Amino acid sequence: MYSELVMDHFSNPRNVGTIADADGVGTVGNPVCGDLMKIFIKVKDEHIEDIKFQTFGCGAAIATSSMVTEMVKGKTLEEAEAVSNKAVAEALGGLPPQKMHCSNLAADGVHEAIKDYRSKVAGKVE
């Protein structure tokens, strides 16, 4: 049902954890739906310097979280914002159809974290 790459990210997820002094935190999903993702980012010079995640969810939820952290780490915020949920699924070699709509939220989590960072920066400027 899952590709080898999905199972690899599921069994050895990259960048699991939290960042205590994160510059931005994004939360997507809902435990009621069976998926909840939290993405922590550290930003330096408009680049994602560090990224960590915590996920409650199925194999696809964990694998997409892990994959998106690899895809955006070191990238500019703009580049990270251009990464879509679909691109994450494609990078994993595809997901089963029923997983595309419910567990494929990790890129949204990154976008939320960036939004959180931007709102904090804006707050500081004012």
Place this chain on the structure above:
Amino acid sequence: MEKRTVYMDHAATTPVHPKSLEAMLPYFSEKYGNPSSIYGVARESRKALDDAREAVAGILGAKTTEIIFTSGGSEGDNAALKGTAFASKSKGNHIITSSIEHHAVLHTCHFLEKFGFEVTYLPVDNYGIVDPDELARAITDKTILVSIMMANNEVGTVQPIAEIGKLLKGKNITFHTDAVQAAGALPLDVNDLGVNLLTLSAHKFYGPKGVGILYLKRATPFLAQQQGGGQERNRRAGTENVPGIVGMTTALKLAVENLESNNRHNTQLRERLVKGVLGSVSKVRYNGHQTKRLPNNVNLSFEYVEGESILLNLDMMGVAASSGSACTSASLEPSHVLMAMGIPVEIAHGSLRLTLGASNTEEDVDYVVSLLPGIVERLRAMSPLAAQAAQ
């Protein structure tokens, strides 16, 4: 611990018993005649079919004319509900069932609602048990059919079928029970149960897939759901699955003969498994009833983790199990059974069903018990819910 292959999903299906397989084999290419034909090779098939029907009838306490061979549990449930409902439409349009039935019953009820039938879905208590008094109060003068499962497939809870049978006696209401999960664990005498219809599926009791039994009591209103030849006394058209029926009958005889020893075996392993997991993992619930449950069923919910993730980890270690999480079904909803039992939705997502069987050993149980703490701990370490709860 060394990696093992452990099958703990016997509620999903069971391996065919070697004796069942052996009994079936001649009926594929040696004694292959169509039982409806008149020549020698057909008479052999006819004889096998008649013998099987007699044996099944004997086990259920029924007459041979009351046994219909089907393709399995879903067909049995469909035929029982639709066959009764459409045949009784002039008398009424009300059906009573429970909220924890198998989808073969629930979705058939939804189908019947489109044809003007009204369905009451009885709630269950926290253990998953239907209250017969509540059922009695739901009866109206339009009630034509009651369908309550004998034992639940997810949490193994055993329903008070004989008690419901008693209260329906003399009421001119047809009573069906889906006994698919009960076969081999509970006695199946239809007179003791007081049912008009009873559904069985062979592959749940070490018989082959694609074959089952529908008991239909004489004089029960019934409209055949499959038209064609006159097989099964015009109640189920189609050339009989002779090898399947022979294999199923052998498996059923064995299941009934060995019921007590199998139940002892499963109960002992179940208690060892439950004790082992509850003793080694925190924040875990044992769903269902302690004693009114199938001897082979264990259903656990692990807080802060999701069921499919547990299953994938178990699978990597050679263990086959099942979950009530939404991710293991086609829908976004977690198990309707756990929800009906009042288990919070996020906890229902973290459910794990382990169903034991003949091949399982204490070593299998100890292996699973040794794996679960590590799997759950690893998943909790990455779960934001566990982190929230810790704060």
